[in-house]
Amino acid sequence: MYFDINKLSRQESEPQGAAKYCQIPEGIKRVLILGAGQAAMQIADILWHDRSCQLVGCLDDNEDMQGQDLFGVPVLGRTELLQPLWEKKYFDAAIVGVGLNVKVRHMFYERLVGMGIPLVNAIDPTVRINRQAVLGQGIVLCSFVHLGTCARIEDNCFLGAHTSVDHHCVLEKSVFMGPGCLLSGTVRIGEGTLFGDGVIVQLGLKVGRRCRIASGAIVVKDVPDNRSLKHKLNMELKEIEPW
Numbered sequence: 001m002y003f004d005i006n007k008l009s010r011q012e013s014e015p016q017g018a019a020k021y022c023q024i025p026e027g028i029k030r031v032l033i034l035g036a037g038q039a040a041m042q043i044a045d046i047l048w049h050d051r052s053c054q055l056v057g058c059l060d061d062n063e064d065m066q067g068q069d070l071f072g073v074p075v076l077g078r079t080e081l082l083q084p085l086w087e088k089k090y091f092d093a094a095i096v097g098v099g100l101n102v103k104v105r106h107m108f109y110e111r112l113v114g115m116g117i118p119l120v121n122a123i124d125p126t127v128r129i130n131r132q133a134v135l136g137q138g139i140v141l142c143s144f145v146h147l148g149t150c151a152r153i154e155d156n157c158f159l160g161a162h163t164s165v166d167h168h169c170v171l172e173k174s175v176f177m178g179p180g181c182l183l184s185g186t187v188r189i190g191e192g193t194l195f196g197d198g199v200i201v202q203l204g205l206k207v208g209r210r211c212r213i214a215s216g217a218i219v220v221k222d223v224p225d226n227r228s229l230k231h232k233l234n235m236e237l238k239e240i241e242p243w
Contacts, residue, residue: 033097036060040097046122093118106174109156
């Protein structure tokens with residue numbers, strides 16, 4: 001453990017860099033990130049813009065991350081600390097900081113929900129959310145994401161920068177999309193599906209649950225559950241005259 005869990009309280013000072021996060025004004029949510037990798041770094045960067053939140057720490061099972069910090073936010077220890085930290089009221093809400101591993105991302109989400117821990121959304125200030133779009137909880141929207149009219153994004157989804165989800169689309173729980181994905185209107189994406197970078201989905205199509213759609217794919221027909229989709233592209237290299 002990074003610090004002594006038995007000494008935690010909202011008022012008490014803590015060793016190893018935790019003290020400055022204990023004295024938070026009332027009305028500000030103290031947020032814990034579950035994970036401390038690259039996705040967690042993106043979330044921390046976004047949440048620093050949110051004046052209603054104060055990041056208080058991260059938990060990660062990677063031994064190399066112990067004692068580190070994300071933009072000044074300490075990695076407090078392994079994820080086994082989640083329950084005792086919650087019982088000690090060290091934080092008020094949490095968000096999953098895992099990206100590409102959607103199975104683990106969904107597992108952490110269910111763990112938080114099962115413990116009754118409120119989830120916060122991390123929404124970059126550059127995001128455009130149009131009228132009657134509906135957001136769940138624990139959602140990450142990176143820079144310049146666009147949500148069209150009446151789009152619905154369910155819990156624990158992660159949308160990379162410059163992704164566009166057009167009108168009346170539905171993203172079920174724990175969908176992950178890399179940067180630059182483009183969904184036309186009335187598309188539905190099933191729970192736990194992973195998109196690489198720059199995926200395009202045409203109007204009105206359905207992609208099933210727990211699918212894997214490779215970067216650069218253009219989806220032109222429905223994809224059943226538990227399928228992977230990869231376009232085979234030929235890349236031709238020719239030598240050119242140097243200058």
